Structure formats: structure tokens, C-alpha cells
Amino acid sequence: MTGKNAGLAALLRREYGDHIINIHCFSNRLELAFHDVVKSENKYQKLMNLLIGLHKFYKIHKNRKGLKKASEALSINIVAPKKITTTRWLPYLNDGINSLAKNYKAYEAHLASCSHENAKAQGYYSMLLDKGLMTFAIVLQVLLCC
Known part of the structure; x- marks a missing residue:
């Protein structure tokens, strides 16, 4: 949803301007960091x-x-x-x-x-x-x- 080109935040930013603030859920960020550590x-x-x-x-x-x-x-x-x-x-x-x-x-x-x-x-x-x-x-x- 936070994709740079096609994510929802990018689409909203295109529609409503650069004042849209993109916030990545802390739980999701923790999950992604955990998977980066253990994926190998x-x-x-x-x-x-x-x-x-x-x-x-x-x-x-x-x-x-x-x-x-x-x-x-x-x-x-x-x-x-x-x-x-x-x-x-x-x-x-x-x-x-x-x-x-x-x-x-x-x-x-x-x-x-x-x-x-x-x-x-x-x-x-x-x-x-x-x-x-x-x-x-x-x-x-x-x-x-x-």
C-alpha cells in the first residue's frame, strides 16, 4: 500500500499533492524487519x-x-x-x-x-x-x- 509508484499512498499523493503523509504501520515494519533477519x-x-x-x-x-x-x-x-x-x-x-x-x-x-x-x-x-x-x-x- 505504500509503494513508490503504484501504492495507495503514491496514488493519493498524485491526486492530492505532496502534503499527504505516508505512515507505515509499526507492527508491519517489525514483521518485515524480522523476516529480513530470518529469511536466509x-x-x-x-x-x-x-x-x-x-x-x-x-x-x-x-x-x-x-x-x-x-x-x-x-x-x-x-x-x-x-x-x-x-x-x-x-x-x-x-x-x-x-x-x-x-x-x-x-x-x-x-x-x-x-x-x-x-x-x-x-x-x-x-x-x-x-x-x-x-x-x-x-x-x-x-x-x-x-
Whole structure:
């Protein structure tokens, strides 16, 4: 919307003159700065794929039921996997990482049990076991909370 040539601010400036003041939303600027820092980090994209994938995977009733059974066996109160693609604001990413941390053991147990028959489950399970990726998620969680 703030594009130099075709953005709304540029169109308004052409129509009403140079006295139009263009203000870029602080939350959006923070989001863009964050993405500039992590976009070259392969682990960030892998974490996003995991969080988005878990949300989609557990929207399926059979998988959600299996996760519930695993959480009951482990005496864990699960939190539904968060949809992190609703908007671009960082709090949604933070909610997704918090959900991952709270449900980690239940995810691990359920995905391990169905990974032999489900390729997606196998992929998510191997991502959960990636200690480097989980460490990256924890570091991001700490940074997002500050």
C-alpha cells in the first residue's frame, strides 16, 4: 500500500499533492524487519512448514482423535495447534511455537505411532526429532516474548 509508484499512498499523493503523509504501520515494519533477519535461515522455513503442517494435519478428525488419545495416555492437556497464517503479525507465530512446546510430547507419541503408515506423519515426526530445529524454535520463542 505504500509503494513508490503504484501504492495507495503514491496514488493519493498524485491526486492530492505532496502534503499527504505516508505512515507505515509499526507492527508491519517489525514483521518485515524480522523476516529480513530470518529469511536466509533454513531452520525458520522448516519451522514454519512444521507449524503450518501440524495445524493442517490435526484438522483431520482421525488425526485429532489420535492426538487426543496420546495426550490422555501421557496425562497432558493439549492445546489445539494454532493457525499461524491468519495474519502476518508475530504474535501468531509466538502462539504457534507455544502450542508446539505444550503439545510436544503428545505430538511425538502420536506421530511416532502413525508414522509407519503415513508419510506426512513421518515427515513431521522427523522434524520434531530435529534438535537443531527445536532449539531454534525455543530461541525464537524467547525473542518473541521480549
